[in-house]
Amino acid sequence: MDEKPDTEGKREEIVREAHEMNFIDRLYLPALLKGLADTFRHLFEEKFTIEYPEQKRQVYPRYRGLHRLNKDELGRVKCVACFMCSTICPARCIYIVGAEAPWPDREKYPVRFDIDELRCIYCGMCEEACPVEAIELTEIYDMVGASRKDLIYNKEMLLEIYDRTKEKGGMKKWI
Amino acid sequence: MPVIRIDQREIEADEGTTIMQAADKLGIFIPRYCYHPGLSIAGCCRICGVEVEDSPKLLMACATPVKEGMVVRTDTERVKMGQRAVEEFLLLNHPLDCPVCDQAGECVLQDYSFTYGFGESRFREQKIKQRKKDVGRDLLLYADRCIMCTRCVRFAHEVSGHDQVGVFNRGAHTEIGVFPGIRIDDLLAGNIADICPVGAFLSKDFLFKRRVWELKSTKSVCPACSVGCSVLLDHADGRIHRLRPRHNPNVNGHWMCDIGRMDYKMVGSADRLKKPLARKNGMLEEISWSDVIAYASGRIRQIITRHGADALAFVISSDATNEEALTFAKLAEKTGSLQNLRLLSGKRGERIEFAGGFVIESDRSPNEHGVLDVLKEFMPRESQERVTDLGSLAGKRGLYIFCGSHSDRGSIQLLARAAAAADFALVHGNVSSPLTEAATMVLPGAAYAEKEGTYTNLRGVIQRIHPAFDPPGDAGHDFDIVLQIAGAIGNSLPFQTVAAASAELARRLRGYVSMEQTGDTGWVNPYSRVAGATKG
Ligand code: SF4
Ligand code: SF4
Ligand code: SF4
Ligand code: SF4
Ligand code: FES
Numbered sequence: 263m264d265e266k267p268d269t270e271g272k273r274e275e276i277v278r279e280a281h282e283m284n285f286i287d288r289l290y291l292p293a294l295l296k297g298l299a300d301t302f303r304h305l306f307e308e309k310f311t312i313e314y315p316e317q318k319r320q321v322y323p324r325y326r327g328l329h330r331l332n333k334d335e336l337g338r339v340k341c342v343a344c345f346m347c348s349t350i351c352p353a354r355c356i357y358i359v360g361a362e363a364p365w366p367d368r369e370k371y372p373v374r375f376d377i378d379e380l381r382c383i384y385c386g387m388c389e390e391a392c393p394v395e396a397i398e399l400t401e402i403y404d405m406v407g408a409s410r411k412d413l414i415y416n417k418e419m420l421l422e423i424y425d426r427t428k429e430k431g432g433m434k435k436w437i
Numbered sequence: 438m439p440v441i442r443i444d445q446r447e448i449e450a451d452e453g454t455t456i457m458q459a460a461d462k463l464g465i466f467i468p469r470y471c472y473h474p475g476l477s478i479a480g481c482c483r484i485c486g487v488e489v490e491d492s493p494k495l496l497m498a499c500a501t502p503v504k505e506g507m508v509v510r511t512d513t514e515r516v517k518m519g520q521r522a523v524e525e526f527l528l529l530n531h532p533l534d535c536p537v538c539d540q541a542g543e544c545v546l547q548d549y550s551f552t553y554g555f556g557e558s559r560f561r562e563q564k565i566k567q568r569k570k571d572v573g574r575d576l577l578l579y580a581d582r583c584i585m586c587t588r589c590v591r592f593a594h595e596v597s598g599h600d601q602v603g604v605f606n607r608g609a610h611t612e613i614g615v616f617p618g619i620r621i622d623d624l625l626a627g628n629i630a631d632i633c634p635v636g637a638f639l640s641k642d643f644l645f646k647r648r649v650w651e652l653k654s655t656k657s658v659c660p661a662c663s664v665g666c667s668v669l670l671d672h673a674d675g676r677i678h679r680l681r682p683r684h685n686p687n688v689n690g691h692w693m694c695d696i697g698r699m700d701y702k703m704v705g706s707a708d709r710l711k712k713p714l715a716r717k718n719g720m721l722e723e724i725s726w727s728d729v730i731a732y733a734s735g736r737i738r739q740i741i742t743r744h745g746a747d748a749l750a751f752v753i754s755s756d757a758t759n760e761e762a763l764t765f766a767k768l769a770e771k772t773g774s775l776q777n778l779r780l781l782s783g784k785r786g787e788r789i790e791f792a793g794g795f796v797i798e799s800d801r802s803p804n805e806h807g808v809l810d811v812l813k814e815f816m817p818r819e820s821q822e823r824v825t826d827l828g829s830l831a832g833k834r835g836l837y838i839f840c841g842s843h844s845d846r847g848s849i850q851l852l853a854r855a856a857a858a859a860d861f862a863l864v865h866g867n868v869s870s871p872l873t874e875a876a877t878m879v880l881p882g883a884a885y886a887e888k889e890g891t892y893t894n895l896r897g898v899i900q901r902i903h904p905a906f907d908p909p910g911d912a913g914h915d916f917d918i919v920l921q922i923a924g925a926i927g928n929s930l931p932f933q934t935v936a937a938a939s940a941e942l943a944r945r946l947r948g949y950v951s952m953e954q955t956g957d958t959g960w961v962n963p964y965s966r967v968a969g970a971t972k973g
Contacts, residue, residue, distance in 0.1 A: 345538030345648045360645045369537040369569075370645055393536045 300346050321401050326384045329415065330423035332395065338365065338419060341396035343372040346389035355381035356388060360424040375417040379405055400427045441507040444675075446762035456509055457485060467511055468520065468632050469551050470497035471586040475691035476652040476662040477595060482586045484549065486519040487511045495519050517553070524554035527584050530564050530609075530868060534582065540636030546584060555733040567612075573601075573621030574684055575695065576615030576643050577631060583613045583637035583920075589629045594634065596692060597625040598792020615638065617824075625791055627695045631681055642699065643679045652678060655905035656957060658892050659697035660756065660803035660843060663783070664796060665894035666693040667958070670701070670886050675906045685958045687898050694789075694797050704840050708868040711882035721743040721879065726911065734876050736861045737772070740835035746773035750832040752827065752852060753812070754781035755805035756841020757915065758890025758902070760806075760938040760952070761809040764919040764930060765839055769815070771928035776820040778812055779827055780805070781852065783843045791873045798895060803885065806965075807893030814946055830855050838876075839915070842884065867908075870965025881912035888914055888933045891942075891952050897965020901955045 265437030286292060312319060321327070332340045359374035388397050400423060407413045415423075443460050455478070456613055460467050469480035471686045478500050486495030490508035495516065498509075527546060535541040550556075567581040585604070588648045590613070593602040601621045605614045615621060621629065631639045652671040659666040659680065666689035669681045680701050681704050682693035713729040714721040724732075734863065740748055752767040753762055783802020790796045813821055823829055827848055830836065836859050848871050856862035856875040864876035867884050887908045895897050908914065908931040916935050932938045939952035948964035 340660065342537050343645070344541075345651075346536065349648070362645060369534065 291352050292318075298417060314403070318404075321403065325401050325403070326386045326399040328379065328400050328423060329363055329376060329382075329388070329399055329420055329426055330400050331417065331420040332398060332424050333421060339370070339375075339396070339417065340392055340394055341372050341375065341392075342368070343375075344372045344393060346391040346393060347397050350387045350391040351382075352385060352387065353378075353381045354385050372417060375420060377420065379413045379415055380410055401430065402427065439503050439507070441505075441509060442504050443509040444511055450503040452598070454503055456487060456489075456496070456501050456503060456507070459503055460498060460509075460511065465511055467497055468553060470545060470549075470584060471588060473512040473588050473591075473691075475596070476588060476591045476632075477542070479587050479591065482523070482584065484520060484523045484553075484794045486516060486523075488513050488516055490833075499936055511578075519740065520549075520553040521555055521699065524550055525559070528554070528558060529560050530581070532564060532581050532583075532596055533568065533718065534579075536635070538579075539639050539644060540582075544636060544707065545634035571613075572615045573600075573626050573812075576621050576626055577639045577641055577696075578613070579637050579639065580612050581633050582632075583623060584635055585832075586634060587615065588632045588634070589611075589613060589638060591623070592625075592629055592632060594792075596628070596791060596793035597623050599623045599625075602629070621746060623788060623791075624694045624696060624797060625692060625795060627698045628682065632691075638697045640679065644871070646678050647673055652907070654681075655886070655903050656683060657886060657902045657905070658900045659802065660698065660892075661700040662786075663695075663699035663798045663800035663802065663805055664689060664897040665803055665892050665898070665900055666697055667900065668693060670905045672886070674904045675909075676705050685900075687958050687961055688894060688896075688900070690795070692793075692795050692797070696797065696801075701886065703830040704886045705909075706868065709884070709909050709912070710867060710869060710873065710879060711912055713881060713911065714873075714876075714879040716877050721874075723878070724878075729878055729880065730921050730925050733863050733880075734922055734927075734951040736877075737787050737835055737837070737922075737926055738956055739755065740861060741772060742860070747777065749774040749837075750777035750779065750830045750833040751837050751839075752781050752830070753808060753839040754841035754844045755783040755800075755802040756843050756885070757804060757808055758888065758892060759811055759899070759942055759949075760935050761839070761915050761919065762808040763934075763938050764916060764923070765940050766811055767930050768817040768837075768919055768923045768926075770927070771923060771930075772926065775816050775906045777830065777833065777950050778816055778820075778824070779814060780808055780825050780831060781827070781838070781922070782825055782838055784845050784900065791800050793869070795946065800895065803843065803894075804892040806897065808893070810893060810946055810949075811942070826853070829862065831858070834860045836862045838862065838866075838872060839919070840864060840866045840870065840872050841883075841925050842866075842868045844870075845907040851929065863922075867912070872934050877888040880918050881908070881910070882915040882918060883908040883912060886914070888913075889952075891918070891939065891955060893962070894959075897962035899949060899962060900957050900959035901952050921931075933945055 275279040276280050334340045343358055347358035348358050357376040360370050361373045363371040386399055389399055440449050446463055448459050448463050457467055468484045470484050471479045480497045480500030485498040487498045488510040489496045505561045561951050570578045572578045589602045593600050601619045605612050622932045630638045651673050654669040655673050657668050657670050667683040667685035669683050670677050671679045680698050684691050713721045713726055715724040753765045769775050781941050783805050784797050786801045788799040812824055836856055851870040853875040864873050865880040865882055867882045873879050876877050886905045891899050891901050891905050934939055943951040948962035950960045
């Protein structure tokens with residue numbers, strides 16, 4: 263026990279030095295009233311907080327949130343598995359497995375497309391690199407999961423995000 | 438020899454060579470599509486046009502022989518205009534499939550468009566689209582990506598001699614095709630995908646596996662026959678994805694065959710041995726490395742003390758590198774069993790010769806000549822003629838067999854019977870085989886892509902292989918495994934590293950050099966048996 267530095271005693275000393283209280287301070291009442299006055303003033307001022315999650319903040323149109331994988335006119339994944347996004351991605355969080363497309367008019371498509379949303383830094387480079395506008399960042403920022411694994415979004419999940427956010431254009435709309 | 442000037446620099450060019458070759462010597466790069474050093478000159482793509490003094494038009498550098506006093510310019514505005522025009526023509530009907538084209542990243546058209554091209558297209562008409570065609574065992578043809586350089590046609594005519602590819606139609610409708618009813622199925626076909634400067638001919642095996650910029654290349658030597666073509670292993674994440682030939686004038690020139698090209702599959706196969714095994718109650722069970730080394734060396738020592746060193750036999754396959762063969766022979770020397778040292782020969786196949794002189798040898802293993810050179814150096818003269826006689830090992834009590842994945846099936850069966858009959862059979866290899874089934878203990882080793890060392894091909898060219906990645910699972914490096922066994926028996930060897938073994942080899946074997954001295958194109962042993970000189 264002797265080796266342990268006596269931090270407690272020292273702190274008390276410092277505190278006493280900084281707050282040498284006079285009689286008024288020791289009454290506590292003026293400080294209390296001052297605090298209450300502040301609180302009441304804010305009650306009538308403009309509010310900055312919102313009732314999250316019932317109420318959500320409106321993000322700016324170019325906000326970069328969760329990815330989506332777009333679909334073409336026939337509802338097929340638009341991505342052609344060119345690996346441009348995974349090549350440019352500075353966080354190396356996109357994992358793609360390409361294969362021959364099952365459709366006669368398409369050459370290649372991704373059988374697997376995973377994005378680790380925890381590793382992603384939401385820079386939007388993937389979206390910019392994509393030659394067919396297949397990957398886009400949406401306005402969704404609330405991603406929850408019970409484990410890290412839950413936040414690795416696979417192809418089906420990313421296509422589902424497209425269905426959810428279809429009516430809103432991605433970043434390209436604003437360029 | 439004619440002296441010419443290229444971009445104000447003088448060079449003495451060889452008689453009969455071209456401006457392109459002279460410029461290459463000077464390090465001045467002239468773009469090229471149709472020119473390939475391994476093929477005849479076609480002069481048809483027109484990208485290599487250069488200005489030559491006193492000539493009214495641009496001359497094709499690849500097809501114009503040098504002449505005394507020639508003054509060549511490769512960097513003038515006219516040359517650049519020519520390059521831009523050719524690029525624009527080539528892209529007129531080009532699909533620009535780059536995102537889904539396997540060639541992207543190593544596409545000459547892509548690179549030149551960037552360096553010499555316009556950057557935009559003035560072509561507003563409809564492009565001709567074509568479906569890909571399945572034209573061979575491992576080849577797809579995307580005819581709309583072709584730039585009509587005719588490299589493929591010349592290759593099929595001059596190198597493989599199978600003439601399956603031709604130019605069809607005329608003018609704007611010209612296209613490359615395969616003659617009706619034929620497929621490009623010869624054993625050199627894979628080279629066509631390599632030499633096609635664009636993504637018109639692509640390999641089915643590699644199709645969509647990886648983008649080329651994700652691959653790392655390791656210099657190696659093909660183990661599928663005793664020619665030992667210089668190759669590049671293109672790999673990513675511990676897996677080989679494709680093989681490409683590496684130019685080596687001493688061995689394979691520019692090409693390699695499809696047997697070797699597909700041989701990489703063995704490296705990642707499910708048959709690979711990944712854990713040391715030992716027989717317990719008749720079954721092979723997993724065991725740790727330290728235990729297997731201790732048990733194996735104990736059994737070997739036991740056989741020597743009870744039955745003498747002659748009851749022990751050592752067999753090494755032609756898959757081993759020279760350095761591994763050296764450690765193995767040293768081990769046999771230390772135990773006193775040199776007279777029982779044997780070679781496990783490689784598979785045999787048909788010797789196939791192609792029109793352009795490329796040969797696939799009948800010995801379908803990488804290093805029979807090197808291993809034999811080493812074994813004969815160590816073995817007593819009177820037992821040397823029995824070096825391949827595996828039948829003489831029947832009745833031996835202890836066997837240490839270093840087998841490979843290119844070994845002769847019949848010999849493996851023979852050895853498996855000998856192993857089953859022996860008191861103790863230690864089998865060291867990289868894939869499971871009847872031999873590992875019959876073993877008392879199994880040591881998992883590396884494949885050629887995972888190890889370091891040298892191979893000697895049948896013409897005596899000593900080439901170096903480099904490791905691309907580590908062996909799978911708990912598998913070890915063969916060289917280290919033999920060293921450990923030797924150490925555990927109580928006979929530590931005079932070298933500890935592959936490099937030191939290689940230096941020892943260079944000292945002991947006539948005409949050999951160490952692994953560092955082989956360079957990228959190998960060392961030609963002047964005393965090689967095939968070269969005619971006497972040896973061993
Ligand atoms: S937003 Fe940036 S970090 Fe995230 S996946 Fe795209 S490129 Fe990678
Ligand atoms: S860049 Fe676009 S098309 Fe290419 S792999 Fe990524 S999402 Fe797919
Ligand atoms: S051949 Fe080259 S330029 Fe043409 S699509 Fe393929 S990569 Fe692109
Ligand atoms: S298919 Fe390839 S090699 Fe053959 S002519 Fe066309 S571009 Fe040249
Ligand atoms: S490289 Fe000279 S014309 Fe093609």
